[in-house]
Amino acid sequence: MSDRPGPFDFAGQKARNRRLWEETGWDEIAAFIGPNAESFHGAWEATRAKNAGGRGGIAFAFCWPALLFGFAWFLYRKMWAFGLLLLVLPVALGYVFETPGGTIGMLVAMSLFAKSLYVQYALPKIEDARAGGGGEDAVRAAGGVSLLGGAIGGAILAASAAVTVHLFMTGAL
Numbered sequence: 001m002s003d004r005p006g007p008f009d010f011a012g013q014k015a016r017n018r019r020l021w022e023e024t025g026w027d028e029i030a031a032f033i034g035p036n037a038e039s040f041h042g043a044w045e046a047t048r049a050k051n052a053g054g055r056g057g058i059a060f061a062f063c064w065p066a067l068l069f070g071f072a073w074f075l076y077r078k079m080w081a082f083g084l085l086l087l088v089l090p091v092a093l094g095y096v097f098e099t100p101g102g103t104i105g106m107l108v109a110m111s112l113f114a115k116s117l118y119v120q121y122a123l124p125k126i127e128d129a130r131a132g133g134g135g136e137d138a139v140r141a142a143g144g145v146s147l148l149g150g151a152i153g154g155a156i157l158a159a160s161a162a163v164t165v166h167l168f169m170t171g172a173l
Helices: 010-023 026-033 037-052 064-069 071-076 080-097 103-131 135-142 147-169
Strands: none
Touching (some): 010 037, 026 135, 071 103, 071 147
């Protein structure tokens, strides 16, 4: 039986979040992050400080790759839902409002908090790895990066850029 609170049990979610921050140290976070873990240390410290008192939330932790590559960076970091959201939402909003706006604003907003989001995202994944009894190897496997996810995201990004340039050059935009 899981001690996880339901999706609308906000007090329970807050208590669980505080417990996870108390139980999880930098070594586990670094093992989860994998490549370039040191670049996330400041985000971990800022987000941990914000959550230590039970306030919750994410901290400002800018990420250049998230700004430049958007959804592809989130896919590379195995944050599938965020990556999919950043891929689909601008298209859906453009279709509904008949304008291509919003993409740059979403990229900037997500990149301002990307590292903090990733550190926060790691906590329940680390808890699941601990529960499975796999130790640090399980934590590393749960986190890290997906080269395939990054490659697919990069290919989609390149294809959409090529289509945009073609449409612009032909006067369709």
